Amino acid sequence: MPSVTLSDVAREAGVSLATASRAINGSANRTVRPELRDRVLAAAAALHYSPDANAQAMARGRTTTIGLIVHDIADPYFSSIASGVTAAAEQAGLMVTLASTGHDPEREIAFIEVLQSQRARAIVMAGGRTDDEAVNDRLRAALAAYRAGGGAVAMIGQPLFDVDTVVIENAAGAADLAGALHGAGYRRFAALAGPAGHLTARDRMDGFTAGLAAHDAALARDHVVRSAFTRDGGYEGMRQLLESGAAVDVVFAVNDVMAVGAMAAARDAGVAVGTGIGIAGFDDIVTLRDLTPSLTTVRVPLLEVGTAATELTLAEPAPEPRVQQVASTVVLRDSTPPRN
Amino acid sequence: MPSVTLSDVAREAGVSLATASRAINGSANRTVRPELRDRVLAAAAALHYSPDANAQAMARGRTTTIGLIVHDIADPYFSSIASGVTAAAEQAGLMVTLASTGHDPEREIAFIEVLQSQRARAIVMAGGRTDDEAVNDRLRAALAAYRAGGGAVAMIGQPLFDVDTVVIENAAGAADLAGALHGAGYRRFAALAGPAGHLTARDRMDGFTAGLAAHDAALARDHVVRSAFTRDGGYEGMRQLLESGAAVDVVFAVNDVMAVGAMAAARDAGVAVGTGIGIAGFDDIVTLRDLTPSLTTVRVPLLEVGTAATELTLAEPAPEPRVQQVASTVVLRDSTPPRN
DNA sequence: TTGTACGCGTTATCAA
DNA sequence: TTGATAACGCGTACAA
Numbered sequence: 001m002p003s004v005t006l007s008d009v010a011r012e013a014g015v016s017l018a019t020a021s022r023a024i025n026g027s028a029n030r031t032v033r034p035e036l037r038d039r040v041l042a043a044a045a046a047l048h049y050s051p052d053a054n055a056q057a058m059a060r061g062r063t064t065t066i067g068l069i070v071h072d073i074a075d076p077y078f079s080s081i082a083s084g085v086t087a088a089a090e091q092a093g094l095m096v097t098l099a100s101t102g103h104d105p106e107r108e109i110a111f112i113e114v115l116q117s118q119r120a121r122a123i124v125m126a127g128g129r130t131d132d133e134a135v136n137d138r139l140r141a142a143l144a145a146y147r148a149g150g151g152a153v154a155m156i157g158q159p160l161f162d163v164d165t166v167v168i169e170n171a172a173g174a175a176d177l178a179g180a181l182h183g184a185g186y187r188r189f190a191a192l193a194g195p196a197g198h199l200t201a202r203d204r205m206d207g208f209t210a211g212l213a214a215h216d217a218a219l220a221r222d223h224v225v226r227s228a229f230t231r232d233g234g235y236e237g238m239r240q241l242l243e244s245g246a247a248v249d250v251v252f253a254v255n256d257v258m259a260v261g262a263m264a265a266a267r268d269a270g271v272a273v274g275t276g277i278g279i280a281g282f283d284d285i286v287t288l289r290d291l292t293p294s295l296t297t298v299r300v301p302l303l304e305v306g307t308a309a310t311e312l313t314l315a316e317p318a319p320e321p322r323v324q325q326v327a328s329t330v331v332l333r334d335s336t337p338p339r340n
Numbered sequence: 341m342p343s344v345t346l347s348d349v350a351r352e353a354g355v356s357l358a359t360a361s362r363a364i365n366g367s368a369n370r371t372v373r374p375e376l377r378d379r380v381l382a383a384a385a386a387l388h389y390s391p392d393a394n395a396q397a398m399a400r401g402r403t404t405t406i407g408l409i410v411h412d413i414a415d416p417y418f419s420s421i422a423s424g425v426t427a428a429a430e431q432a433g434l435m436v437t438l439a440s441t442g443h444d445p446e447r448e449i450a451f452i453e454v455l456q457s458q459r460a461r462a463i464v465m466a467g468g469r470t471d472d473e474a475v476n477d478r479l480r481a482a483l484a485a486y487r488a489g490g491g492a493v494a495m496i497g498q499p500l501f502d503v504d505t506v507v508i509e510n511a512a513g514a515a516d517l518a519g520a521l522h523g524a525g526y527r528r529f530a531a532l533a534g535p536a537g538h539l540t541a542r543d544r545m546d547g548f549t550a551g552l553a554a555h556d557a558a559l560a561r562d563h564v565v566r567s568a569f570t571r572d573g574g575y576e577g578m579r580q581l582l583e584s585g586a587a588v589d590v591v592f593a594v595n596d597v598m599a600v601g602a603m604a605a606a607r608d609a610g611v612a613v614g615t616g617i618g619i620a621g622f623d624d625i626v627t628l629r630d631l632t633p634s635l636t637t638v639r640v641p642l643l644e645v646g647t648a649a650t651e652l653t654l655a656e657p658a659p660e661p662r663v664q665q666v667a668s669t670v671v672l673r674d675s676t677p678p679r680n
Numbered sequence: 681t682t683g684t685a686c687g688c689g690t691t692a693t694c695a696a
Numbered sequence: 697t698t699g700a701t702a703a704c705g706c707g708t709a710c711a712a
Contacts, residue, residue, distance in 0.1 A: 006689065006690065015699090017691095018692085018698070018701090019697085019698060025691090031697075048485055050485070050489065052398075052459060052689050053458045054688090055398055058395055058705065058706095059689075059692075060691060065437075073419050073422045074420050076414070076627055079415075079416070079422075080414050082414070083440060087440070095439070096437065097436065098426060100422075100427070114435060116390050117390055119392060148388075150343075261630070285627070290601070290604050291630070292631070292632045345704090345705055345706085346706060357707095358684075358708075359683075361707060365706095372681075372682085373682085376681090395704070395705035395707090396706060397706095398689070399688060
């Protein structure tokens with residue numbers, strides 16, 4: 001670990017520390033005579049000099065790090081967003097520090113504090129919030145402390161934290177989906193609504209309900225099943241629904257992985273997806289595009305969501321929190337064939 | 341940005357900087373009188389003190405960062421590994437800096453250099469290598485420079501870089517798969533072999549071939565199709581295979597996403613997967629477990645692979661590069677029903 | 681047990 | 697254009 005420093009380079013090149021520094025990072029309006037510059041660069045190369053980012057951060061007063069907090073990086077929803085974030089970050093010459101919280105708000109808060117210690121330039125937070133105001137308040141406080149230190153924050157989801165937010169059109173997309181399904185001839189609707197208190201799930205349900213209402217249709221109360229926001233939640237919800245003997249044409253699951261679970265449950269119950277019962281999801285997860293039958297869903301451009309959030313944090317701070325809408329679009333596929 | 345420093349805390353608490361430091365991080369054998377310690381902690385809380393990780397890194401001479409380099413974080417293969425890495429890192433009190441290179445070796449090298457600047461404690465590199473020795477040499481050099489600076493490295497894949505490596509049993513798993521398919525009654529084999537020069541693909545092909553040979557079976561030359569290591573590569577390869585009119589029972593795709601593409605191509609060609617033609621993959625990607633028919637594959641415990649690699653980098657440096665085998669296991673499902 | 685003072689590697693300020 | 701030198705925030709010998 002004979003870590004070579006800038007002083008070593010300067011000595012080797014026979015110049016002062018200051019000159020070496022200027023030669024290497026091309027400090028703003030300060031310029032260095034080409035001859036000296038070359039000597040410094042040569043010395044740096046010869047000694048395998050590698051600038052110490054921590055020291056630079058201290059001296060400059062700012063880092064080149066941006067933090068990304070997600071619920072679960074193994075979930076394709078979040079890994080797609082992460083992909084957008086890393087791309088935008090690299091574009092801006094920043095490194096991404098990743099935190100996967102496993103849906104634990106305590107860890108979200110802890111990570112915010114770590115990122116604050118790291119003096120990360122910005123934090124992008126993805127993942128549905130809940131309506132637990134006690135937790136939200138602590139989160140708000142952590143974010144406020146971070147921002148007081150000069151950090152930028154962008155959230156992905158609902159604009160409930162008074163920070164820049166990329167808002168996914170959950171309600172509008174679900175309403176469009178409802179309309180499209182109605183247009184395809186479906187009349188008896190059911191929904192796998194996800195857990196109570198899950199805001200994304202709630203928004204999608206609200207939109208779906210509103211969309212139905214616009215066509216004088218509705219969701220019978222016992223046609224709404226609450227279960228986890230996961231594949232297994234979808235399976236379990238669908239199982240209950242089928243067991244209840246409810247007369248249903250089509251089932252709306254509030255996300256794709258729940259829809260996948262629902263499809264599995266239908267199959268296991270001997271009900272044909274598509275011809276027997278329609279199933280629709282939300283998100284349009286890329287890896288799920290080859291399901292059979294192919295899944296009707298609402299596409300959310302997750303990669304763009306990630307880049308948009310990142311760019312928001314890098315933009316000039318605005319007096320008012322910015323809200324950037326991202327359009328979602330209905331994609332009708334074979335899991336909901338036209339009904340006549 | 342009135343960033344409060346440890347000096348502020350010390351002054352507020354009426355103690356020296358040293359005492360404040362000791363009180364807050366509980367410096368090794370130095371102890372602080374409880375009364376003072378409480379006063380310091382109270383002051384820190386009152387002032388919302390947040391230690392500067394960069395300054396700590398400089399003073400301590402080591403960071404709390406570990407780097408993760410993957411080809412594509414949106415790919416479930418890598419996001420599963422990432423999940424294991426973040427979990428193990430959190431366990432060890434470290435932050436993960438993520439780089440997604442888009443399969444570009446130049447960017448891999450660039451990221452290694454950035455992580456070196458960051459003085460990251462360790463780097464975990466996931467993703468198949470190629471046999472391009474020019475590129476491999478530059479990578480080797482970058483890694484050597486990083487390690488010379490005291491950094492630890494673990495690779496996931498093939499042990500060709502003289503560093504600690506988590507080796508996935510590609511050949512053995514593929515051989516087992518070949519045996520299992522033969523045992524299920526399949527006799528006329530074909531393979532979607534992935535691109536030439538892709539070492540993971542090659543290992544899996546070699547294993548599959550060897551496994552067949554052990555049962556006096558073989559892969560006709562024109563039953564091996566080369567195409568990209570992606571979903572679309574699988575689709576295209578299968579299309580070619582079907583078009584060629586080759587007489588085939590079962591197709592081995594060297595990874596799951598290629599198998600998914602192959603399934604789609606078979607369907608588009610009117611060939612029933614399972615009853616008409618068997619298809620098998622490799623990896624057992626979680627999100628793909630609900631395909632219809634369910635996909636026969638070789639399970640690789642990717643999360644464990646990620647944690648294992650992380651733990652390798654954190655262990656005491658060994659004189660010789662360590663190689664940790666991770667077993668892969670055949671999972672027979674409906675895409676290759678028993679043949680009689 | 682506490683405090684003083686130096687060093688970590690850079691950048692930036694100010695003279696020269 | 698170049699060069700001393702003072703920060704940056706913290707840890708830690710060393711002395712008290």
